[in-house]
Amino acid sequence: MTPLRFTPIGSFFELANDDLVRDVAEIPWQQPDTSLAYLQSGQQALRACASYLSEVEGRDIVVVPEFACDSMLAPFPQAEWTLVSFPVDASLRPDTHALSTIISQHERCVVLTMAYFGAAPDSEHIATLQILQAKGARVIEDETHRVLTASTRPIGDVAVASLRKTIPVPDGAYLRGVLAPAILEHSAPEGPRSHPGWEAMEAKSAGDLERAGELFTQSDRALSQLEPALLSPRTLEALSRLSHRQLANRRTSNAEALRSALPVNHEILVEASVPSHLPLRVDEPRAMQQALAKQAIYCPIHWPRPPRLAEASFPCDLISLPIDHRYNRADMSRIGTAVRELVNA
Template sequence: MADVLARRGRDRLIVPGYLCSSMIEPFVQRGWRISSLGINERLGVPLDASRVLQDVPERTVILLAAYFGSRPDPTHRALIEEAKARGIVVVEDTTHRVFEPDVLGADLSFASLRKLLPVGDGAYVSGDEEILEVASGLEESDSERWEAMDLKRATLDGDGSHGFREIFQRENERLEDQGRIRRATPRSIEALSTLPYDAMAKKRADNARTLRQLLADAGISVMRRNGDGIPSHLVLQLDAPPVLQARLAQRRVYCAIHWPRVQGVHGLGPWRSDLLSVPVDHRYGPKDMERVASAIVEEVSR
């Protein structure tokens, strides 16, 4: 994507004020100037975000994302319209809302699918024929994640070893070291055509609702989202998330790692370091949410 846009004269990227380094790494490597549009208290587009659209629009790309399954709010939508009217290329990252992937008229959209779906590899990109052609010419993934997933399932069923952790770790290291830009495997493509998306989305919504109420009853703060949508996680606001994350892991409740502050982004404001994402996906039900809530309440009260 970065190479194709660069050939068209683009070399400036505007990003949200909260993101992971992998989102901008290809642009950093190619020497783009990267600036922040900021972030509001709910991790949405701030009301004054249009201030970042003034400079050299013909050279600019803006990357937007609605986090943790929130639906893009009116400010988000208005920024897309204004950016496009100025001639800025708009890219929408729908990774956290693949169950409702409305791209809002963006020029390009993409999502990493392993974040929310049970596939061993895969992402999608849409909206630009040249970029799609480049993507279709990539080598097929040689990831071992499907092997690790199969082994994990066998282990949980009592019919396998514990070697899946080592494979996952090895694949994570390969991804971090090499980028691993490949086409999805046929198995992932087949899985994506058969997944019960409606049932999975309902499970997420039900689990999030149950856990939110249990934690609210215990006085634990849950981040309010910008709007309705299918939640990717339930996000807690805490004083020391890494401490609670480690304690929950000891109790076999595994929460997602939030991003360290990125470097090289101009105008980046205060960094959110008070968030912890709790899983609410389709593997779980009310009893699981009760166990998770109990563990969180007990650990927060220590």
């Protein structure tokens, strides 16, 4: 193994440290009055929703925000679904007027919505979705960016979330809400499919980054299968023992520290109590991503434009800075310094 000049920040998770593990932990998205089911990936959860709504309810139009990733769209194949998009504003909030206009033309459609980067849906967002449901639309709310604050009843008919984006597990997704039992019964998921995700996390914890990366790529490929499968017992046990409150607190603390360390004139796009990342608008996100990677700071770009949204007003100027539970104020200072140097170069 080649010695590292910098301690890496970002990329996929290693195993959670012991201080984040409890005998029993409260799971924020698990509510006593809300039906809940687990699958292996967020794409599988969306595919299960799409299959039920198509095959049982006869729906074939999906309305999506103009800011979405390919993995949100893939479960609605072009051969089966007509895709219609609605705009989001500069702060990534849905244009509710445009959305309402679209629904008036396609009342029996499926609406896929999302509050980005940990932000909570505002009252206008919630009220609009209730109106759309009353008109006959089905609403799927993607909660992936805010699983650590998903402590209330889900918005819409069903909520889905991919867990490995913010929780230190290699796989996992949930379906929750009034439609979840019917969707799960219809999808009849297979038992857990094998993948080397846990081995990738173990290798990263041991410092073998090359092997970890290879295993993660293999795992990612296995999890890209759309046909639903059940969550593995090891992941389910991990979810039940992680301190989700500590995960949330560290994100909040790191976000505050990184805000203070960034250039004052940099626009932080979304304010959230528990952010998934700290998204910035920058002129050249790909160039900044590559420059930060040379300092072992690995930042995702949300998102490459999907081909099916080629004509959409898609934001292409975002880079997301990592703020998760693995880091502290010193790490946030390091990110802030690196960003400042690149901005001032």
